[in-house]
Amino acid sequence: MFLTKISGMGKITDPFEHEIQGEVQLEQLLNGKIVVKISSLNTPYANDFWKRNRNQLLILEGALENQCKFRCDSLTLTSISGAFGPIVLCCSAPYVCFVNKRISEYVDIEVSLTNFRCKLRKSIEFELNGFKCKLEKKSLPEKNQKLAHARNYHHPIVESTLRVNAVKVSEIEQLEKFIDDVILQLSIVSRGSCFITTICIIDGEEKLYHKMNTPELPYKYSSLENLIHDEHIPQFLNQTLTPLQNKSTDWKIVYICDYYFHSLSLSLLWPMSLGILTALESLKDSFYENNPDEEEYGRNRMAGKISTAQVTKMSGAVRDYVIEQICKQNEKLPSGKKIAISDAEKADFKAQIKGLIQRPSYKSQLVRMFEQLGVNFDLKNVEDIIRVRNRIIHTGYYDAEGFGWREIRNAIGLVEKALLCLLEYTGEFLPYNELVWLTPNEDAKEETLQKNHQ
Numbered sequence: 001m002f003l004t005k006i007s008g009m010g011k012i013t014d015p016f017e018h019e020i021q022g023e024v025q026l027e028q029l030l031n032g033k034i035v036v037k038i039s040s041l042n043t044p045y046a047n048d049f050w051k052r053n054r055n056q057l058l059i060l061e062g063a064l065e066n067q068c069k070f071r072c073d074s075l076t077l078t079s080i081s082g083a084f085g086p087i088v089l090c091c092s093a094p095y096v097c098f099v100n101k102r103i104s105e106y107v108d109i110e111v112s113l114t115n116f117r118c119k120l121r122k123s124i125e126f127e128l129n130g131f132k133c134k135l136e137k138k139s140l141p142e143k144n145q146k147l148a149h150a151r152n153y154h155h156p157i158v159e160s161t162l163r164v165n166a167v168k169v170s171e172i173e174q175l176e177k178f179i180d181d182v183i184l185q186l187s188i189v190s191r192g193s194c195f196i197t198t199i200c201i202i203d204g205e206e207k208l209y210h211k212m213n214t215p216e217l218p219y220k221y222s223s224l225e226n227l228i229h230d231e232h233i234p235q236f237l238n239q240t241l242t243p244l245q246n247k248s249t250d251w252k253i254v255y256i257c258d259y260y261f262h263s264l265s266l267s268l269l270w271p272m273s274l275g276i277l278t279a280l281e282s283l284k285d286s287f288y289e290n291n292p293d294e295e296e297y298g299r300n301r302m303a304g305k306i307s308t309a310q311v312t313k314m315s316g317a318v319r320d321y322v323i324e325q326i327c328k329q330n331e332k333l334p335s336g337k338k339i340a341i342s343d344a345e346k347a348d349f350k351a352q353i354k355g356l357i358q359r360p361s362y363k364s365q366l367v368r369m370f371e372q373l374g375v376n377f378d379l380k381n382v383e384d385i386i387r388v389r390n391r392i393i394h395t396g397y398y399d400a401e402g403f404g405w406r407e408i409r410n411a412i413g414l415v416e417k418a419l420l421c422l423l424e425y426t427g428e429f430l431p432y433n434e435l436v437w438l439t440p441n442e443d444a445k446e447e448t449l450q451k452n453h454q
Contacts, residue, residue, distance in 0.1 A: 003112075003158055003197070004028040004212065010062015012038055012075060012089070014053045020046060020089065024062050026070070026096055030157045032114045032197035032215045036060060036075060036091040046087035050080045060093065070098045098210035104203040109164045109175060112138060112198040113183070114215060116190045117159040118230055126234035128241060129178060132165045135233070158197050162186075172201070181244055184257065185237055188419065191224040193261045224264060225430055227416060232427045240423035247422065251286045260415055269404050276411045277389050283418055287369045362386055370414070373421040381410040409433065
């Protein structure tokens with residue numbers, strides 16, 4: 001099943017400047033992967049070229065019938081065919097760029113998105129950072145068949161486009177970071193990693209630049225309802241873009257989201273729990289690193305029902321007792337083998353014991369973080385999540401069949417709420433539970449929802 005299929009004339013060149021010329025066919029599959037085929041009538045030379053360059057990076061150059069040039073600098077050979085006709089060399093490419101020479105002052109930027117879908121509306125228009133944008137469902141032939149194929153085999157497909165209108169040519173490079181941030185926002189919306197399959201620079205109806213990308217990571221098709229419904233997407237994008245840009249690096253939001261997305265793409269409890277618990281750990285660590293007022297609490301202060309005075313008294317008693325016992329054992333050692341403990345070493349040891357006793361519990365750190373972020377949570381759910389986490393870390397297994405599913409679902413819900421609070425979103429969202437998983441009859445359900453919406 002193809003998203004794009006075009007042809008032209010071109011050549012492939014190896015690192016030794018040997019080349020093979022012929023008709024080039026460029027195909028982009030529905031999941032974004034790019035396949036390049038070049039035909040050659042010179043069978044012996046083509047066979048030799050294949051054997052010599054199976055592990056080499058090759059350069060593809062050529063032009064379409066309309067003189068639009070295309071190029072790729074990282075082509076790799078994958079197969080060879082054609083025993084009774086032209087030899088066809090098949091290649092994979094991370095990208096292919098198409099360029100027309102004509103330049104305009106204002107252009108539109110359009111990207112095709114894999115793994116993102118608008119549910120109820122055919123298009124969503126909004127303004128973001130001064131840019132007029134439009135999210136739109138991509139019209140695909142045999143749509144129902146392709147969607148069913150994607151869901152059955154769990155691979156992502158291209159379903160939507162994002163178009164940014166009336167962009168100055170001089171601002172295109174600056175727009176790249178903006179689009180990357182919007183893609184991360186849309187990934188959070190769709191509860192799965194979205195990536196750009198094609199990028200086009202368009203003047204009217206003419207494509208001045210067209211780049212096809214092969215997805216780098218093998219993410220599965222997102223089988224979940226969107227976290228944010230279509231009607232609230234403009235509000236989500238406007239409210240969360242600036243916080244995302246300001247916090248992205250220091251808060252390691254990309255890594256937190258990456259662990260979170262991976263956990264949602266899995267169906268087994270073990271890897272799913274590892275992904276979401278890692279996301280929760282990264283979130284907690286980032287919270288205390290980026291809140292100086294909270295860092296002391298996160299690292300040093302005792303939480304819970306024990307007062308500071310009680311902690312001081314208890315830690316002092318424990319320190320003195322431990323040091324006393326070490327000194328007593330020291331006196332019992334044979335002559336000449338006594339361990340000399342200096343006053344400085346005793347002071348250092350006391351400090352370490354104090355830090356160990358006063359270290360806050362994992363539960364108190366999570367509760368404090370959720371409270372400060374403004375997350376609405378149930379303390380019992382947090383305790384259950386911690387119990388599952390401790391069992392995974394300290395024993396490496398679950399002790400009962402089915403144990404852990406509810407707790408891991410609750411952990412996913414808490415991470416989602418914390419992300420939304422962190423990004424300062426105040427609108428409506430769909431809480432995570434077993435009902436957010438799409439059903440096999442989702443196509444019929446989606447069509448019904450669209451009719452009701454209209």
